[in-house]
Amino acid sequence: MEAKRIRAPLTDSDVKKLQAGDTVLVSGVIYTARDSAHKRLVERLAKGETLPVDLTGQILYYVGPAPAKPGQAIGSAGPTTSGRMDPYTPALLEYGVKAVIGKGSRSPEVRKAFQDFQGVYLAATGGAGALLAKKILAAEIVAYPELGPEAIRRLTVEDFPVTVINDIYGKDLYEEGRKNYVIY
Amino acid sequence: MREVHVKEITEAVAKLCQEANYFLGEDVVKALQKGLQEEPSPVGKDVFRQLLENARLARDEEVPLCQDTGTAVLFIDLGQEVLLTGGDFNEAVNEGVRQGYLRGFLRSSIVSDPLERVNTKDNTPAVIHLRLIPGDKIKITMAPKGGGSENMSAVRMLTPAQGVKGLTDFVVETVSGAGANPCPPVVVGVGLGGNFEKVAFLAKKALLRPLGEPHPQAFYADLEKELLERINRSGIGPQGFGGRFTALAVHLETAPCHIAGMPAAVNLNCHAARHAQRVL
Numbered sequence: 001m002e003a004k005r006i007r008a009p010l011t012d013s014d015v016k017k018l019q020a021g022d023t024v025l026v027s028g029v030i031y032t033a034r035d036s037a038h039k040r041l042v043e044r045l046a047k048g049e050t051l052p053v054d055l056t057g058q059i060l061y062y063v064g065p066a067p068a069k070p071g072q073a074i075g076s077a078g079p080t081t082s083g084r085m086d087p088y089t090p091a092l093l094e095y096g097v098k099a100v101i102g103k104g105s106r107s108p109e110v111r112k113a114f115q116d117f118q119g120v121y122l123a124a125t126g127g128a129g130a131l132l133a134k135k136i137l138a139a140e141i142v143a144y145p146e147l148g149p150e151a152i153r154r155l156t157v158e159d160f161p162v163t164v165i166n167d168i169y170g171k172d173l174y175e176e177g178r179k180n181y182v183i184y
Numbered sequence: 185m186r187e188v189h190v191k192e193i194t195e196a197v198a199k200l201c202q203e204a205n206y207f208l209g210e211d212v213v214k215a216l217q218k219g220l221q222e223e224p225s226p227v228g229k230d231v232f233r234q235l236l237e238n239a240r241l242a243r244d245e246e247v248p249l250c251q252d253t254g255t256a257v258l259f260i261d262l263g264q265e266v267l268l269t270g271g272d273f274n275e276a277v278n279e280g281v282r283q284g285y286l287r288g289f290l291r292s293s294i295v296s297d298p299l300e301r302v303n304t305k306d307n308t309p310a311v312i313h314l315r316l317i318p319g320d321k322i323k324i325t326m327a328p329k330g331g332g333s334e335n336m337s338a339v340r341m342l343t344p345a346q347g348v349k350g351l352t353d354f355v356v357e358t359v360s361g362a363g364a365n366p367c368p369p370v371v372v373g374v375g376l377g378g379n380f381e382k383v384a385f386l387a388k389k390a391l392l393r394p395l396g397e398p399h400p401q402a403f404y405a406d407l408e409k410e411l412l413e414r415i416n417r418s419g420i421g422p423q424g425f426g427g428r429f430t431a432l433a434v435h436l437e438t439a440p441c442h443i444a445g446m447p448a449a450v451n452l453n454c455h456a457a458r459h460a461q462r463v464l
Contacts, residue, residue, distance in 0.1 A: 021227075023227070023230075036301065063251065064251060064252075064291065064293070065251050065291070066247070066248050066251045066253060066289060066290060066291040067289045067290075067291065068289070069245075069247060069289045072247070075247065075248065075251065075289055075291070076242075076247055076248045076249070076250060076251040076291075077251050078250055078251055078252075080252070080331075080332060081331075081332040081335065081365050083365060103332075103364060103365070103367065103423065103424075104332070104363065104364045104365035104424070105363050105364055105365065105424070123364070123423065123424075123425075125231055125234045125235070125238075125423055126250075126332065126364075126367030126423060126454065127235060127238070127249070127250050127367045127454045127455055127456055128234045128235060128237075128238040128250075129238070129248065129249065129250040129251040129252075130238050130241040130242040130245070130247050130248065130249060130250075131234055131237055131238040131241055133247070134241070147303070148292060148303045148305060149251075149291050149292065149293070149303070150303075161234075163227065163423075163425060173425060173426075174363060174364050174424045174425075174426075176426065177225070177227070177419070177421060177424065177425045177426020177427070178363075178418070178419040178420055178421070178424075178426050179419065179426075180225075180419065180426045181224075181225060181419035181421055181426045181427050181428060182417065182418060182419030183417040183419070184417075
């Protein structure tokens with residue numbers, strides 16, 4: 001299957017082109033955030049405060065990278081389980097985040113939020129952290145350095161491979177894929 | 185008595201932390217190659233391709249296979265004729281983890297308190313399973329364990345009447361319910377028997393067995409095969425994208441148990457059944 005290419009930050013028309021099951025190569029700038037950063041971001045939104053970085057139109061990548069060896073832009077950097085971010089995701093989509101990258105299934109509330117706020121859920125290969133790090137050309141901490149691996153980083157990526165799980169049309173690759181191969 | 189300075193333990197643990205995180209075992213590589221050949225789903229095949237390429241990169245460049253370099257789980261068999269000198273055994277092990285993780289550019293994934301959640305910044309403390317054995321050797325096995333698959337693991341206190349069906353249903357339900365979360369294709373460690381805490385230990389220990397090596401008892405070897413077949417009928421497939429390879433192997437470990445109970449545990453592991461061993 002021919003991969004679709006997108007460049008972050010994203011617009012609504014970029015998101016409309018993506019469908020569950022598509023293979024996509026992401027280039028441009030994306031931001032890392034996992035458990036602790038999500039908690040802080042959503043607490044700020046609830047208080048009506050601005051975020052430490054403008055995430056409108058941006059892609060969030062659920063990752064806590066390994067430290068970079070000398071000469072590396074970043075250490076191994078595969079996705080973490082997305083379900084833990086479920087309590088925070090609808091608020092971030094409503095705020096304007098356009099896509100998130102992780103792995104594993106999302107709650108019904110989050111899946112509805114992808115439709116309501118025109119966002120997509122992309123999965124990267126869990127366990128391929130060394131390979132995925134090669135697609136990250138630069139990384140810098142932009143917020144919460146005290147969180148160590150959980151700090152928010154700005155990543156410059158080139159042809160970062162992902163698969164669309166949830167699109168704005170309500171489809172879910174995990175459900176569809178399983179239906180195609182289940183044996184009763 | 186044979187005297188062993190605890191700094192030898194520190195050095196060995198430090199090296200094992202790195203080896204286990206950089207080098208995927210040949211047994212797993214073989215299982216991935218089989219998956220690449222036999223998985224009917226095209227996206228599933230692509231996952232196997234990525235995982236094999238990932239293992240090659242990690243080995244060649246000595247970088248961690250996965251950013252989640254795990255909780256440091258150490259199984260240490262200590263010969264009862266060994267006299268440890270020069271310091272505190274537990275501290276020596278933790279110092280090994282500290283040095284191994286910091287020097288090896290491995291991620292620090294441990295928080296000092298489950299509710300306060302402040303990172304200890306050196307991946308200590310380790311989880312240490314110490315066993316006294318006859319002899320004058322020390323066998324150290326380091327098995328870093330990732331958080332994503334650990335979260336999908338389960339213990340269930342089954343009753344004797346539930347028997348084989350109770351066990352197989354529990355195992356299949358646990359893997360099936362986990363879906364894409366534990367990074368399939370998974371390795372499934374099953375504990376059966378013992379008691380509440382022992383059964384979880386058995387499930388973890390089952391993950392150390394080389395992939396493809398069946399249980400020594402024919403009955404349990406057959407049960408492992410049956411469980412693997414049932415799990416792979418679920419359709420979850422590599423990364424949950426749909427396919428036939430949801431698990432690479434099921435390993436079962438048993439222990440005697442109380443007349444009232446039949447505890448069972450499922451410890452899920454991603455494809456990277458990481459472990460490294462050294463005998464001092």
